[in-house]
Amino acid sequence: MTDQIGLFGEQPVAKLSPETWEQIPTRATVAIPPGAYDSLEQMAQHCSQCQRCDLASDRTNVVVSRGNPNASIMIVGEGPGEQEDEQGLPFVGKSGQLLDQILASVRLDTQNDVYICNVVKCRPPGNRNPTAGEIAACVPFLKEQIRLVDPKIILLTGNTALRGLLGIKQGVTKMRGNWMEWEGRHCMAIFHPAYLLRNPSREKGKPKWLMWQDIQAIRKKLNETTA
Template sequence: MPTLAELAVEASTCTRCPLSAGRTQVVWGEGDPHARLMVVGEGPGREEDLQGRPFVGRSGQLLDRLLAEEAGLRREQVYIANVVKCRPPGNRDPLPAEIAACRPYLETQVELIGPEVVLTLGNFSTRLLLDTTEGITALRGRAYPWGPAGAVLVPTFHPAAALRGGGEVQARMRADFVRAKQILAGAATGP
């Protein structure tokens, strides 16, 4: 199996879908390659495409704040990735074919990192990883056993939705980040 670095090099020249034609650069992911918590979003926005890093705009600032305040973690202590690695034009939703093209990259990232908890941000990552058509509003607020290694998936709203939705959405996100922290604390102390 390739390493994260080898896979990032492969992805940097990927042309599996039309998103490759409009990107500035692939936004692979970043963070601790042995992280206990992995955060999975939808796809890069304008700032992410320019910088080549996930969640660096306003959504990223909120993500960093919630990680610190509710989970007690710094960005460097988690691994952050997206479902699609290239920016959809105009920040539109990724199309099913684009998600399918990038899915092997995400699956390999998850396998190599081996997180204990996967925190999904929004509909696209949650639906993909839980293999469901249910929406985030119905799915969040719970934890789901997930993956062959016995990880737990905690779905929450996307930070962009919280920025638009105000205090109530942010309060629910905070509760989900606390849930992820509690699961990690339970995993660290054992049964």
């Protein structure tokens, strides 16, 4: 771990001593540079013992991912809810079922075609939004996931994901439907499935109708990028 090369271009990464690398999961002051991990399994091992922010104290499980680690599409949510915390998997429960249905509507399935994760890996108490400090402590793990999975398309579900990765303060309602680029990857903000569950109308112009437009555009982009 002492000779890392930056994978996002020319920037060399800080050299980590073996002891500093060991401190990553326990000290938010120790940076997680691009290239810190050789594999997702190695990163998940650090996540499982992570104490970098206060969310560690109330969690049942650290929720790292589900889906295919070689997928072309990565879906990034905000953070685990109650069921995710209990099961140790992201997007389970009603939101997860709806997400699976949305993907299935354009012949994508969660086992093979997508990799799903969150901006923060531990559950915020009472399902509150994660704080800026919690996001800052955890987002380097997300960036390592992106580097290692190497998706062509990143879907950001909800405002926290949009802000956490891209730093965009405008909400999903304004940003959805537009392709953006980040580190050479196609990104789109999409409505969080929990929001769609609260807004079930399929009427033209409503969130569910808009989601249908977006998922078709995502399918089209995937076909283009993998042709």
